[in-house]
Every structure is written in structure tokens, then in C-alpha cells.
Amino acid sequence: MRFVRFLIDSIKETLKGGPLYYAWMAFLLIIMAFAARSYIYQLDNGLIVTNMRDQVSWGLYIANFTFMVGVAAAAVLLVVPAYIYHFQAIKEIVILGELLAFSAIVMCLGFIVVDLGRPDRFWHIIPGLGILNFPDSMLSWDVVVLNGYLLLNTFIPIYLIYKGYVNEEPNKKLYLPFVLLSIPWAVSIHTVTAFLYNPLPARPFWNAAILAPRFLASAFCSGPALIILIFQIIRKFANTKVQDVALFKIAEIMAYSMFFNLFLFGAELFKEYYSATIHLAPMEYLMQGLHGHNALVPWIWTAIACNVTAFILFLLLRNIRSVTMMNIGCVLIIIGVWIEKGMGFIIPGFIPDTLGEIYEYMPSSTEVMISLGVVALGFFVYTIFARIAISVNNGKLKYQKD
């Protein structure tokens, strides 16, 4: 029953910490408590407390969901250099990346649950219990791939951490197949998420074959951007070996991804504006406003400015090895991609609606509060798991016979 001991010791470990650690966890818990209050309010009154309506039937929750799937998928950018190319500097930190993927999926599921009008009927969608409209519905595919990815990214890091705890060499035959499986699986979760929007002819803005590659390209910028920032924070507060060389390696991949992302976005713009059919309307609404409605225009131009600036900064990184510059680029990318894939992507799909009506959507304070809560939950989960992983790695947390 060494595993039970492992669990108990891990829980004990997460309860210990300095003032800053307590402050951080308390901060997250308080956000979650306020979000819980907003969520109860939403359950109580119905989704009318959001600003979603029949015309714009998805909003901030689904926008955040889409962004987070990208973050989860991006862990593969650590997995490939670590396990396939045996890049030592990244191999040492890959587990923290897998844990981030796990936390991102937790947030994805969180955003889905808060978006569901009837979470009390959640069991209807659980394979085996309910009825899954598989393979017809792309949403049923998403249920399968997301939960599969969650299982993979639960098993792999927990197994490796546990083996470190009991000080045994991990059995490669046991975990390596799953690691290899997680690589195409990571690609699949974001592809399927793109396929949720992409096959709906009712929504010309989404109905573009370029969507899945675009999603992957932007995910391979935003995910690593978060990873780079989080790893530096961990390095500062915990005793870990995150080397700059690993971060710059990740940054290099991001520069390529951002190039593809901008290129694909440009290709999309060209197609819509040059053909200039009536299906240009949502793009026009997004980029320049339509019939006097232009709520999203400042958003998308902010995103473009952030992404282009970040791309230039990352190009310069080849010659100027500046961590500060890299960090600025990362922040810009997170903002830029979050807008591009969230508010700048989900909302224009609905504007104008299928009968030509324009209903402008901006999230309500309830939606914002609940979303913050889901993000806080993700960080909470990540902090706990990262702490355990680091303590095991440092030898602070290890199995001792009584």
C-alpha cells in the first residue's frame, strides 16, 4: 500500500508552505468561492444572467474552452523533444508540462459544465451511462478525445511522480506507449475542437477548412507562452532545474508557429475579402464593424497588434538572448491568441445571425466571475500537482519505511 502512503504524504506536503504559498492558495480559493456564488446565481435564474441569447447562443465560456484546449494540446511541444529527441534540458521539465495539460483539460471541462444549461443531466453525455450520438455529432467526438487526453495526462505524470517517490526506475514498457499515444492525441483534441465549428454550413465564418491548422498553429504559440512564464515562476519559488536553454528552445518553436498562425489568418482574410460574397459579413463585423455595430473591432486589432509584435520579438530572440524580451512576447501572445480564438472567433460566428440580425454580445459580470473561478480552479490544481512533482524531484518527498 505504498500508493496510499504516497497519496497521504502528498496531501501533507501540499498543506505545508511559506506565507506566499498560503497567500496564493487563499487568493485562488477566494476567487473560486465568489465564482461559486455567481454559478449558484446562474443555476438559480437560468442562463438569462449571461448575455447570451438566441442570436448569440455561445459566449465567453465556449471562447475560454476553445483557448484552453489549445493550451492542453501544446504540452506535446515538450513531449516530442523530451521523449523522441531526448533533449535533456526539456526532459527535466516535461512532467510540469504534462501537468499543465492536465490542468488545462480540467479548465476545459469546467468551462463546458458552466456553459451547460442543465448540468443536472450531465450523466446523459457520459459514455456507458447516457447516450452518445457517436459518430454523427462532433461534440460526442470531443467528449471522447478530451476525456481520453485527460486520462493519459493523469496516468503518465502520476506514474512517473510515484516512481520517483518510491525511488524506483519507471518501467518504460508501461508508460512509454502512453507517452507516444499522447502525441497524436494532443493533435486530435484541437483538431476535433476545430471540427466542432468547422462543419457547420449555417455559420460561414467558421465553415473554413483552414480552421484546424489555424487552431493548431495558434495553440503552439499560446500554450508554450504559458509554459515559459509558469516555468520561470516555478524556478523562482521552488528549487528546480529549468534552464534558459530549454526556454529558448521552446521559444524557437513558437516563432515558427506564430509565423504559420499569421500566415493562415492572412489567407483567411484574403479569401473572404477577395471573394466578397455575403459570407464576408461576419469578417467585416469583426475587422471593421457592420452597419454601425463594431464592438469587436478594438478586440481583434489588439490581437493582431499583439501577435505581430510578439512574432517580431521572437525573431529577434535568435540574436538577442533576452529573457525579458521573451517574457514580453509571451504575454503578448497569450493576450493575442486568447482574443483571436475566443471572443474574436466564437462571437463573430453568430454575428450577423443566420437570419441577418445583429445582436452584439459582451459577457456579463456573472460570466466573467464564473470564468475567473474556472481559471482559478485550474491554477489551484496545477499548483498542487506541480508542488508534489517538484518535492519528489528534490527528494523532499520520498517513501520512508516506518
Added chain:
Amino acid sequence: MKENKKISFVRRKFLKTFTVAAAAALAPLAKANSAVKDFDFEDFVQKNFKEMTPKEVEKLLKRLEKKYKEKYGRDFVVKATPPMENVEFGYALNLSKCIGCRRCVYACVKENNLSRKPYQIHYIRVMRFKNGPIDLEKSEHYYESERVPEKGYFYVPIQCQQCRKAPCVKACPIKATWTEKDGIVVVDYNWCIACRYCMAACPYMGRRFNWAEPEIPVEELNTNTHYLGNRPRMKNVVEKCTFCIQKSREGRYPACVEICPVGARKFGNLLDPNSEVRRIIETKRIFRLKEDLNTDPRFFYFFHS
């Protein structure tokens, strides 16, 4: 030792601050909220309607009648009339005749127990166009005219098109919506999880959502209901036009057809070569909305004055 003391002080302080803040945040939870109050175990464990045996359906209808009696104080009939043999319903709408009076909109609201407050639901939307091409973006959805018809305008009512290749049915992840044998696309309101993917998939705004608990004056309730049709709905579920399934399956016209003062609305059996809709489809110049999407609607528009 000193270190430990410091930590325990930090911990105590943390616990105190945290408890106070959490209590402040969660205080409203103490009040009983509707999500808990309205919880109905039998609703919770109810199966998908399509998977029920006839016996289970019978029991369910009885249970709902009792439930509605308790809730609204009126005697409801909840039916589950099956489709008729050799019937596929179709609809034809004469745009030359429609005067944009919206009587169909409100007859539908009444017949189908649509939410009046706080979120108003209409299955039918009548759009007003200036004479010229049908450009949806230039249509007026909320025109308020003192008299209709108006010179220089024409009107296009749009509702669920009851597609043969319905994108909404394909989209639903849990088979909460499907096409019946007689061509009516229905929703099991008790199975829908409200992901609203069907709403994103529908090209005609055919689906409506109960964003809040629907409120209908008790005396205005239509107590003659069908499980898949106009029985009272709950908050946070999707609903839609069912060609008034509670009436059409008994050989009667939908409410919108009955009320139309100019006879612009025609309804009947597409499989019957002598039906009015068949004759219209075969003899008039007809069109369907967004034909390029290949949804194959059972709803036809035509011109005939």
C-alpha cells in the same frame, strides 16, 4: 522550532482570513435556491423518451399530468400520439398573400405555451423587406407598423423548416432531438443538456432557448398537450416548432395555418398525391430557403396571387 511557530502563525492567520472571505462569498448559498428546491428525482433518472417502453411512456404521462396539476392548478392532458401511417408532413407558404400581420406568431405562442416572460419566445419570425431582393441583412425583424400590408414592402415568415437532413439532429451529442416518422423534428425537453450546439448548427434560427424559467399566465395555458410538443417547458432547455404535433397528429391544422387571415399558409401530407401541398409543389414555382446548404427542408415558399 521557531520556524514551525512562524508557519503555524501564518497558517492560523491564513485560515482566519480565508474562512471569513469564503463565508462572505458563500453566504447566499444558505438560502434555499431553486436549483435545489426544484430538484425532482424522477426527472433526474428519467430515460430518453425514444428508449422507453409503451408502459414507461404511459407512466411518465400520468406523472407529468399530476406534476402540472400541482404546479399550475389545472388539469392537463399530456399525450404521446404516435405518427400516422403513410404521412410525411409538409408546409407551403404563399409569399404573394402574406400581409405581415403576425397573427400566426401569436397564435403559435398561445397554442404552444411559449414563454411570455421574462424571456419571450416566438417560433415564427416575420421579416419585412423593402420591395427588391431578399437580402436577410437588410430585413427588419422588429417592424412596428400601424397597418399592414404596407406599400413598398413584402413579408417573409420564417420558422423551423423541418429539414430532411437536419443539421441540428446531427449536431446533438446525446440524441435529445430527432426526426419522427412523419417528418417532425422534435426535442425531448427532459433529455436536453442545453449545450446549444443545435442552435449553432441550425441555418434558420429554428431553435429557441428558455434562457429563464418560462412564465405564462395560468389562465392562458393550453392544457391539451403532447410530450414532444407543447407541454410546459422548464428553464434552460431548447425547444422548437413541431408543426403543432398535438394537433397535426390528430388530423388538424397547426395553429399558424388556422389563424392566417389570407390563407397564405398551407399544410398537408407530402405522401398523398392529392393533398394541397403536393399540388402546390407540383404546379407552382416554389423555392426553399438556403437551398445551397442541402438541408432539404419540408417547408416550401411559393408565389400565387
